[in-house]
Amino acid sequence: MTRRSPAPEAVKAWGRLMRVSRLLVEKTEYALKAAGLPPLAWYDVLHELAEAGEGGLRPFELIDRVLLAQYNVSRLLARLEADGLLEKLPVSDDGRGQTVRITPSGREMRRRIWVVYGASIAALMGDKLSAKELETLAALLGRLRDPLVGG
Amino acid sequence: MTRRSPAPEAVKAWGRLMRVSRLLVEKTEYALKAAGLPPLAWYDVLHELAEAGEGGLRPFELIDRVLLAQYNVSRLLARLEADGLLEKLPVSDDGRGQTVRITPSGREMRRRIWVVYGASIAALMGDKLSAKELETLAALLGRLRDPLVGG
DNA sequence: TCCTTATCGATGCAATTGCATCTATATGAA
DNA sequence: TTCATATAGATGCAATTGCATCGATAAGGA
Numbered sequence: 001m002t003r004r005s006p007a008p009e010a011v012k013a014w015g016r017l018m019r020v021s022r023l024l025v026e027k028t029e030y031a032l033k034a035a036g037l038p039p040l041a042w043y044d045v046l047h048e049l050a051e052a053g054e055g056g057l058r059p060f061e062l063i064d065r066v067l068l069a070q071y072n073v074s075r076l077l078a079r080l081e082a083d084g085l086l087e088k089l090p091v092s093d094d095g096r097g098q099t100v101r102i103t104p105s106g107r108e109m110r111r112r113i114w115v116v117y118g119a120s121i122a123a124l125m126g127d128k129l130s131a132k133e134l135e136t137l138a139a140l141l142g143r144l145r146d147p148l149v150g151g
Numbered sequence: 152m153t154r155r156s157p158a159p160e161a162v163k164a165w166g167r168l169m170r171v172s173r174l175l176v177e178k179t180e181y182a183l184k185a186a187g188l189p190p191l192a193w194y195d196v197l198h199e200l201a202e203a204g205e206g207g208l209r210p211f212e213l214i215d216r217v218l219l220a221q222y223n224v225s226r227l228l229a230r231l232e233a234d235g236l237l238e239k240l241p242v243s244d245d246g247r248g249q250t251v252r253i254t255p256s257g258r259e260m261r262r263r264i265w266v267v268y269g270a271s272i273a274a275l276m277g278d279k280l281s282a283k284e285l286e287t288l289a290a291l292l293g294r295l296r297d298p299l300v301g302g
Numbered sequence: 303t304c305c306t307t308a309t310c311g312a313t314g315c316a317a318t319t320g321c322a323t324c325t326a327t328a329t330g331a332a
Numbered sequence: 333t334t335c336a337t338a339t340a341g342a343t344g345c346a347a348t349t350g351c352a353t354c355g356a357t358a359a360g361g362a
Contacts, residue, residue, distance in 0.1 A: 134161055137168075220351095248309090
């Protein structure tokens with residue numbers, strides 16, 4: 001990390017990015033709460049587990065995907081398990097680990113969250129920019145990802 | 152909030168926005184921590200207070216500007232005050248409130264944080280996109296702000 | 303004036319997060 | 333095998349956040 005000072009355009013874009021992302025998260029979390037649903041992080045985990053299918057995922061695989069710290073994943077999984085949304089299975093070839101698999105309730109919860117979450121995305125992004133603009137935005141944001149991060 | 156489901160472009164842009172903003176915040180917070188400096192939220196407050204000048208700001212004015220909940224601002228100000236970075240003054244025409252003013256130490260701390268924060272912005276945004284692209288990004292993000300929010 | 307309601311800011315308590323560390327198993331070198 | 337090191341995941345404890353509410357002052361109508 002060099003010690004140069006940033007271009008004014010960079011500062012402006014940074015400020016907008018920080019402010020807008022927080023605003024959108026806040027509004028979405030609020031909508032979920034108002035609907036009596038759990039927070040976004042739960043959706044992220046359920047989404048990844050649903051994608052992973054019956055084979056499930058190891059917690060350490062989840063860590064990369066959901067961008068949470070190890071201890072946060074550990075505790076989040078414990079909460080989801082307590083709610084019956086996923087199950088932890090021992091993994092045969094590694095006694096340290098476990099495999100986490102989504103349950104039918106978990107899939108149902110994911111679906112219920114998506115009704116509100118998806119609507120929030122539609123209202124907060126889809127209604128504000130055209131498809132072309134959304135693609136431009138996604139492309140520009142993609143260039144800000146760490147080169148080490150694929151996808 | 153309608154119950155429509157979002158366009159694929161909206162979902163993709165949303166995902167990028169969520170992921171990139173978290174990634175950039177994380178990297179910046181890490182850089183600050185590594186330099187023995189306080190978190191970004193401290194900078195935000197010190198920045199606003201520095202802009203406000205000797206007249207200071209009322210806490211409720213700060214709430215809009217830094218996009219934090221009232222109780223978070225209340226406690227954040229208490230921490231900054233405990234560190235001597237700001238002072239709270241009674242306000243003559245409103246017995247309920249106070250005015251918060253930055254101290255010289257506060258200005259110095261703001262400057263020190265900016266060395267690292269600014270460098271982080273330069274590295275994470277300035278180096279990744281051209282000035283023109285940064286302007287496009289800022290303009291698109293600007294359109295995502297709530298219409299109620301000015302600026 | 304009196305009373306009701308609104309606003310400003312603080313705070314008790316529970317939940318969550320961050321940090322450091324722990325236990326247990328795996329891996330790899332000697 | 334044996335020991336040192338690395339990795340998977342959990343957890344004790346402190347700090348922070350979120351929620352609800354409080355105390356105090358203001359504002360506005362009867």
